[in-house]
Amino acid sequence: MKANDLGEPHLPTLEQMQQWTQVLGRAQQLLLEQAAGATGRALPFDAEAVARIQTGFADEGLALWQRFLDAGGMLRDKPEPPPPGSPAAVKDRRFADPAWSNHPFYDLIRQSYLLLSDYLLKLADAVDDADPRQKAKLRFATSGLVDALAPTNFAFTNPAVIEKTLQSGGENLVKGLQNMLADLEKGQLTHTDGTSFEVGRNIAATPGKVIKETSLYQLIHYAPTTEKVLETPLLIFPPWINRFYILDLSPEKSFVKWALDQGISVFLLSWKSADASMKDLLWDDYIVDGQVDAIDTVRDLLGVQSVHTIGYCVAGTTLAATLALLAARGQADKVASATFFTAQVDFSEAGDLGLFIDDEQMKLVEQLSAGGFLDGRYMAATFNLLRGRDLIWNYVVNNYLLGQDYPPFDLLYWNGDTTNLPARWHRDYLTQLYRDNLLVVPDALSVDGTPLDLRKIRTPAYVQAGREDHIAPAQSVWKLTRHLSGPVRFILAGSGHIAGVINPPAAGKYQFWSADEPQPDLDAFIAAAKETKGSWWPDWLGWIRSLGDSTVPAKGARQPGGGALKAIEDAPGRYVRTR
Template sequence: MATDESGGKVPPEPDYDVFAKNMARLVEEGGKAMAAYVRPRETGENNNSLSDGVADVVKTLGQVAETWLSDPHKTLDAQRSLVSGYFDLWSSTLRKMNGEEVAPVVEPESRDARFQDPDWSTNPFFDFLKQAYLHTTRWAETMVNEAEGIDERTRAKAHFYVRQIGSAVAPSNFVLTNPELIKETMAQKGENLVRGMQMLAEDIAAGRGELKIRQTDRASFEVGVNLATTPGQVIFQNDLIQLIQYEPTTPQVRRRPLLIVPPWINKFYVLDLTPEKSFIRWAVNSGLTVFVISWVNPDARHALKGFDSYMQEGVLAALDVVLKTTRLKQADLVGYCVGGTLLAATLAYMAATGDKRAASATFLTTQVDFTHSGDLQCFVDENQLKSLERKINEAGFLEGSHMSSAFNMLRPNDLIWSYVVSNYLKGRQPRPFDLLHWNSDSTRMAAANHLFYLKNCYDQNMLARGLMEIAGVQLDIGKVTVPVYELATREDHIAPAKSAFLGATLFGGPVRFVLSGSGHIAGVINPPERNKYQYWTGPAPKGSYDAWLNKAKEHPGSWWPDWRKWLADLDEAQGAPPKIGGGRYKSLEPAPGSYVKVPA
């Protein structure tokens, strides 16, 4: 490196020729990305429109604005609050530019990873941008909080939309307003942007005209090779499910079998990731006889398969096979997320019809009562349901990308914009991560089933109210008297702990409510060997969630052994492992089967 007259190092002059060539390549790759977006729309393969979503954003935020504009004094106070914050920030910035040590007017939250580069704090220009952005977004959140005369559902939607807009316009998301991106672009002479644009074009093409953000190295994992590898056999299948029986690994097993009902919105192998993270493998190794449902990835042929079909051809059909295979009269059942909601409805149906084949039920991050259903409620109102119904009935199913996008929007900074910056602006391939590979391996949703679920659960909360009817039977959760183990997770954005707790109070039998640390997935998939997170136990769920939490006892590590002990306390009668298929069903193919390998 060259030195100046005083001996100081002088940075090398940028190679403008290389930079200019990379900018030309960037334009070329940008054209490919645009073509990947336009082509499916020209051919009619993709008819998605943003108009309905934009209209709802404008309507919702307009209602908030209207409450403020209706009172001139409140409007003036709000404007004064915003402007005075800018003046304080400008004054602070001027003092900092003069060399003074100045405390920040506003700081990011400790968990906010967007502003970690030192220049966000040491450079007055970028520090001002950061603080101005934070002040503006927090002011907008305050406007929603303090808006009077709007219902809580509208307020929740407004909060959601403000968060989405705030996340999108963050200065960290743009090259010219992010010091880390400027330095990286100059150091790489724009090569990072070219690589990023190439990945952007590939991801739009992979999403058939929609951006399918890559969150992991897709080539690093393959189902049945290094994911979902617990040995077993598919012993039954119909139009909706394959049923897998796993091979025992212990000389004696707990006789009563375990049937797992995973969500149909995602693939079952979230419970059978890499061997060290596999809940299913751990359950088998702990002496349980495990069966799991693998749902079909539906297409137009399954359009009329409704909630009752998923109950009868799914849960009840699987239960028939499990009990015939083991030659027993009862099984323990486990439901995860919406699989748990289906299981709860099935148990209520069984209670109403005198079916006593369920010995116990375990619910993992499951909502039965949807009163406090969190941000996903923002996607379900009368207008959005009508729009969704038109779209889903045209094809007979809902594309998996719809739900994937909804889940990602619950944590936009972590699951959307961090990858936009890293992938498309820094030009970096994401690291291999089994959980994110599973997350991106989305499933479609059958029209009749998904619309029933949204209308009856999220929109009208029929199951909790005792008004849901399936196959001509009205369901009452209070008549479910089998022992229940209910697991909630403390940071769940999909099935909030408060919501899971409220649902747990509706069952008519004994309920053990357990709260795990972390969120909807990591709080569940928490092997004991990792000694990660923690869980809380307490009295039977009654009253309020907060009151229960105040009395709960914290335990280090995984909830898995606590659940296994709960099962043992119910019945730990041992016996020789049952044969695969029990002599009544032949093996159709090795686990994990073929249904789980069908892409969306």
């Protein structure tokens, strides 16, 4: 691409580049001062490390300018590539447009930005002997700053936006403005075309019936697809942050449908999105009136001694508490097995989400929960911040600057279909578990008057973690295996918190790692693990069948509404549609 293709941009002067460096430097200074104020003392920098960082930044900056000056700046057809190992040499999909590498003006902007970003992040890491939490907050804030200030996020420094504007006569900016105003009105960033999906039609569409409804949940019984089914049924507890149908997306991605096709009787809870009537709910309610009640309901309906269970994310954390409660009461045999999808019980290494939990943030949560519940859009915004580059700025560019049409994507539709959270329970969850890490302290927490001790859990467990999970890091999920006393199978799936779980075998995507022998820590597991291409779902199925493979005819109570509990309405039910 030639210079005149994009309106004859001019090479910035050294003084202008220095001005931008000073601006970003002052911005980081504000972050440093904020972190220092939070710790109550000046942040101690490693002087030698800072000197090395500054020297390296100066050397690379001079080398960058020298390359441009030696090559004639704007006169050459194509910039010289950055030296291997430099920040600008690292592949970054934000700069995938060829103009970022082929056009001297944009190549200089790109390399300068990446160099400065690397400098600021290294400087944040040079804080020495500080509170690790404050150091992590500084790193997170600095990373957010440099992501926000990327030249790709601004119309006049993004070659793709300039080209689209010239081609469309500015129509992209008008459409982008419409998109932005629509998002402001609904208070949420749009990721996908919401008109392409309808709950009960092309997502959450697996046939079944709601057979029980309480003030907390609806129990869905899905129609079997095989003549015989495993005698021990499966009861799934999805998280009540977002809707249950992450496990029942389009038919080719639905874990529920896949499990039915493997000959399993499947039940699932659809949690009610919180309103003012639920303001006093506690974790005890989700455990006793939610999970334990559902377990007893399915056992009684089918006349079986026990059920297989799955808990996803926060529902997996809650499942661990449920198992501890049952064990303490001598009722552990109600659950034949427990599968944990990306679930944490030990929050000592819970990742960046823990950075949002301090006194100031808790005051903000209380202010936002004045009506007795927390609007799910605030939680969605928090999760988006954890991956701001992918879940915020990528869409700012595509939706607002380029004015592109929203792509239809069922997973992103689900991601935007938020649920409200009971204020009191949410506060206790953040403080007692994330902040104070009390669940792994024997008898520190009680449910319905019974102290919890995870060490009493001897139920066979299948623990799944995601290698790239930014919500429940693999290291944190691994810790669950250290607190259970029964047999545990741990697998590490490729991808993250969602795609690592929702990975049907037919897709042929990703991989997982497993080890035949128990390992003392995650590093040892990774060293000993065997990689298997594709989905881990068949591995889980084999594990389930190893616990008992007797079958029964899929008739009578095994059909939704065919037993003592009659059908209330068709799946997916009204709770999932409540906004």
